[in-house]
Amino acid sequence: xxxxxxxxxxxxxxxxxxxxxxxxxxxxxxxxxxxxxxxxxxxxxxxxxxxxxxxxxxxxxxxxxxxxxxxxxxxxxxxxxxxxxxxxxxxxxxxxxxxxxxxxxxxxxxxxxxxxxxxxxxxxxxxxxxxxxxxxxxxxxxxxxxxxxxxxxxxxxxxxxxxxxxxxxxxxxxxxxxxxxxxxxxxxxxxxxxxxxxxxxxxxxxxxxxxxxxxxxxxxxxxxxxxxxxxxxxxxxxxxxxxxxxxxxxxxxxxxxxxxxxxxxxxxxxxxxxxxxxxxxxxxxxxxxxxxxxxxxxxxxxxxxxxxxxxxxxxxxxxxxxxxx
Amino acid sequence: xxxxxxxxxxxxxxxxxxxxxxxxxxxxxxxxxxxxxxxxxxxxxxxxxxxxxxxxxxxxxxxxxxxxxxxxxxxxxxxxxxxxxxxxxxxxxxxxxxxxxxxxxxxxxxxxxxxxxxxxxxxxxxxxxxxxxxxxxxxxxxxxxxxxxxxxxxxxxxxxxxxxxxxxxxxxxxxxxxxxxxxxxxxxxxxxxxxxxxxxxxxxxxxxxxxxxxxxxxxxxxxxxxxxxxxxxxxxxxxxxxxxxxxxxxxxxxxxxxxxxxxxxxxxxxxxxxxxxxxxxxxxxxxxxxxxxxxxxxxxxxxxxxxxxxxxxxxxxxxxxxxxxx
Numbered sequence: 001x002x003x004x005x006x007x008x009x010x011x012x013x014x015x016x017x018x019x020x021x022x023x024x025x026x027x028x029x030x031x032x033x034x035x036x037x038x039x040x041x042x043x044x045x046x047x048x049x050x051x052x053x054x055x056x057x058x059x060x061x062x063x064x065x066x067x068x069x070x071x072x073x074x075x076x077x078x079x080x081x082x083x084x085x086x087x088x089x090x091x092x093x094x095x096x097x098x099x100x101x102x103x104x105x106x107x108x109x110x111x112x113x114x115x116x117x118x119x120x121x122x123x124x125x126x127x128x129x130x131x132x133x134x135x136x137x138x139x140x141x142x143x144x145x146x147x148x149x150x151x152x153x154x155x156x157x158x159x160x161x162x163x164x165x166x167x168x169x170x171x172x173x174x175x176x177x178x179x180x181x182x183x184x185x186x187x188x189x190x191x192x193x194x195x196x197x198x199x200x201x202x203x204x205x206x207x208x209x210x211x212x213x214x215x216x217x218x219x220x221x222x223x224x225x226x227x228x229x230x231x232x233x234x235x236x237x238x239x240x241x242x243x244x245x246x247x248x249x250x251x252x253x254x255x256x257x258x259x260x261x262x263x264x265x266x267x268x269x270x271x272x273x274x275x276x277x278x279x280x281x282x283x284x285x286x287x288x289x290x291x292x293x294x295x296x297x298x299x300x301x302x303x304x305x306x307x308x309x310x311x312x313x314x315x316x317x318x319x320x321x322x323x324x325x
Numbered sequence: 326x327x328x329x330x331x332x333x334x335x336x337x338x339x340x341x342x343x344x345x346x347x348x349x350x351x352x353x354x355x356x357x358x359x360x361x362x363x364x365x366x367x368x369x370x371x372x373x374x375x376x377x378x379x380x381x382x383x384x385x386x387x388x389x390x391x392x393x394x395x396x397x398x399x400x401x402x403x404x405x406x407x408x409x410x411x412x413x414x415x416x417x418x419x420x421x422x423x424x425x426x427x428x429x430x431x432x433x434x435x436x437x438x439x440x441x442x443x444x445x446x447x448x449x450x451x452x453x454x455x456x457x458x459x460x461x462x463x464x465x466x467x468x469x470x471x472x473x474x475x476x477x478x479x480x481x482x483x484x485x486x487x488x489x490x491x492x493x494x495x496x497x498x499x500x501x502x503x504x505x506x507x508x509x510x511x512x513x514x515x516x517x518x519x520x521x522x523x524x525x526x527x528x529x530x531x532x533x534x535x536x537x538x539x540x541x542x543x544x545x546x547x548x549x550x551x552x553x554x555x556x557x558x559x560x561x562x563x564x565x566x567x568x569x570x571x572x573x574x575x576x577x578x579x580x581x582x583x584x585x586x587x588x589x590x591x592x593x594x595x596x597x598x599x600x601x602x603x604x605x606x607x608x609x610x611x612x613x614x615x616x617x618x619x620x621x622x623x624x625x626x627x628x629x630x631x632x633x634x635x636x637x638x639x640x641x642x643x644x645x646x647x648x649x650x651x
Contacts (some may be wrong), residue, residue: 222426229381229412230441230492234407240440244431319431320476 019312023305030301032081034294035076038068041288048288049092066092066291083231083298089291093284101280106299108178109269109276111188113261115196117254123200124250129238131208131245132215143212147205159198159271166194174256178275192214194270199265203257210253214246221245248318255311263300328398330532331357331380331500336392338372347607349375350512351556353392354631357549359499361527362533364541364547364564366579368601372556377502379389382406397499415445415478418493420522422505424485428477434461434488435473442495460491464521483514490521500532507542519546531611540583544568549637552576554610555602558631562638572640575613611643619644633637 007098015165038045047054047064063069067078082088131140167175173194179187218224219242227237230235269278277296284292316323340352345489349372350474357363375384382401384390394401396416401409421427429437438460439453448456454473461469464487477485486506503522507515519535523546526533537543543550544564551561552573560573571577576599599616611617614624623643631641 158551222423223429225383225491226419226421226489227429228410228426229383229413229417229419230496231411232441232444236440236444241429241432245429321430321478 008019018308023309026301026305027139027298031080032076034297035072035079037290037294038075039072044068045288045290049290068290069250079259079294088295088298091284091292092289093287098291101292102277102295102299105275105277105280107181108274109262109265109278111181111192111272112195112199112265112268112276113258115192116199116261116265119196119200120204120207120257121250121254123204124211125243127206128211128250129215129243129246132212132217133234133238135216135240140212143208147208150201151205153201155198155202156267156271158194158201159195159268162194162198163271176271178272178274195265195268195274198268198271199261202262207250207253207257211246211250214249215242218242218246244318251314251318252311255307255314258299259307262303329356330359330361330452330592331355332395332462333380334393336376336379336390336394338384338388338390340375340385342605344603347604348361348377348556349388351443353553353556355551355558355561357500357532357534359532360527360530361522361549362535362547363552364543364550365534365536366543366550367538367553369538370601370604371553372604373538373553374504375556376553377419377504377534377536381408381417381419381502411445415496416499416624418496418498418501419502420486420489420493420501420506423509424489425509426478427489428485430477433474433476434480438473438488438491438495441492445496456495457491460494460602461488463494463525464491465490465517466491482510482519486510486514486518488523488536490518490525494525494529497529498531500534502534502536505538506535508537508539515542521534540568540579543547552579556604557612557641559613559642560638560640561631562640563636566636566638570638572634572638572645573613574617574619574641574644574646576601576640577646578616578618611641617644621648 036154041048044059044063045066045068046059050058050062067075070078073256074108079089086099088102090097091101094101127139127143131137131143134140163175167173174191181188195242224237224241232241248263265276266278266282268274269276270282273279277299281296283289284296331356333353336350336353337348340347340349351372353376355363365373365376366540377389378384379388388553396412399412401412406464428434435454436459438457439448442448442456443450443453457473460467461472466484466487472480477488486509490506501522506522507518510518519542522533522535525531525549535543535547549561550564550567551558552567552575553559560567560571560576562580567576568580571580575597581595582597584594597616602612602615607642609624610625610627611620611629614620617624621644627643629641629643631639633639
């Protein structure tokens with residue numbers, strides 16, 4: 001009692017301290033790299049942005065405005081200072097504040113990514129559990145073959161096929177574009193559905209296979225046999241006793257997928273003409289819009305770290321043994 | 326209720342393997358009355374665990390099972406698979422060897438105890454909780470109301486085994502099977518758990534089958550003892566008879582192998598020469614013959630049947646010991 005009670009707060013503190021240190025280290029590295037973008041560009045950033053026709057006066061003006069000519073440490077500290085106060089500078093292209101531009105587009109990407117992960121899990125969990133429960137059975141064989149087939153479909157092919165079948169041929173969904181939530185949930189989901197499904201096509205097989213393997217392993221556990229000899233219904237055993245211990249790797253993987261989709265749904269966003277972050281990156285990179293690119297890089301890094309922390313928290317909910325006692 | 330609680334007739338469980346068919350259970354017949362304690366002893370690998378698993382319908386999926394099992398007059402072997410599982414869940418409780426792996430690590434123990442009774446008897450969540458607390462109290466877990474919410478890793482080995490016993494008792498079974506239930510525990514805890522099991526069986530009038538490789542666990546607790554060797558019962562009878570007047574040469578050798586505290590120091594322990602037989606083998610004759618000091622020609626060619634004697638003491642041996650051991 002005494003030892004445990006005294007040790008508990010220290011353990012918790014240690015864990016969150018470690019998490020915070022991890023977060024800081026990642027952010028430090030990422031911000032350094034993002035700031036170094038300016039120095040890594042061939043020639044001066046102003047010349048790259050304005051092109052070969054720019055006059056020396058124009059170049060000097062841009063250097064002065066964006067501070068590209070200042071030494072690295074000064075620029076870095078200034079930028080990080082801005083980051084802390086929510087000021088990421090202005091876009092070279094539009095002149096709008098970078099943070100505002102990103103926040104305006106973030107909900108689109110966020111929603112598509114969440115929907116895609118949600119759809120993937122909705123399909124992967126029941127299919128993974130039931131095909132793992134009867135390895136080699138009819139369902140398992142169909143699911144395994146189907147997963148391999150889906151996995152080999154590139155996302156742009158999936159997108160085009162979906163547009164053809166569900167938008168052009170049947171007219172159930174719009175071909176492209178976006179309706180914000182303010183236009184109503186139904187309308188919003190009509191636009192979000194196809195891009196999310198296109199992304200889910202590629203991600204579902206990974207999640208499904210992972211869960212299936214873990215279900216097969218968990219089914220060999222003694223406590224599953226115990227539950228079976230107690231005459232509990234099969235579905236109850238599968239979803240109460242098998243799914244939860246098997247779900248830890250699945251949760252990790254789903255989080256990784258979510259992080260990746262936030263950062264990298266460029267193909268789907270351009271295919272469906274969505275006003276999301278992928279589209280923003282696609283515009284900013286060729287234009288060498290350095291402040292926007294830097295903002296995106298930092299956002300992606302923060303997302304990854306935050307998602308990882310949420311996964312850690314999810315673990316303690318799913319597996320009581322990882323809870324600090 | 327009339328009639329015996331459990332009747333097993335000529336039960337076989339043959340498991341196909343790469344080395345041939347493993348005859349893990351090879352023609353076992355038993356009877357158990359309500360309130361009776363049966364001890365099932367034998368070396369590791371003699372088929373005793375497979376026997377009790379086959380009884381509750383948890384034989385390996387590939388195994389071919391034949392024979393008849395009747396519990397409280399209901400024939401398990403005639404039931405469809407799911408009906409049989411539900412029947413066994415309601416009428417038979419099972420306690421396994423390793424209390425850590427028999428409990429789901431991510432489900433609170435209260436839920437694990439209460440879930441079967443909720444399902445089989447339609448109890449509400451609250452009623453199942455109350456019942457789980459009551460069961461924990463009965464098996465001697467202190468502070469049951471609070472402990473319901475705890476997870477298996479928060480209990481000691483002995484308490485965990487008490488929890489699996491509470492799980493096994495949740496539907497008021499008529500038959501309780503303890504498969505090496507104390508083997509994973511240290512000796513003092515072992516004794517408490519054994520006393521708990523026999524006490525519960527007596528108080529509730531349950532039939533109890535105690536499976537163990539440890540003769541000391543069975544002696545003094547079981548009314549009847551059955552000795553298993555190579556998938557068969559080679560001797561059975563009242564425990565006092567089997568331990569006091571062992572007839573089968575294997576039982577005799579097993580009893581002789583128990584270390585004695587009153588032996589002088591540095592006495593060599595007596596062992597049974599040779600190794601337990603490979604159950605995938607198909608040699609005719611008595612399975613114990615290769616290790617038997619009294620084997621004759623007949624033992625190598627013919628399998629001895631289990632023959633009854635007076636007082637329900639039966640043995641399967643052509644050259645039985647005189648029964649004057651110990």
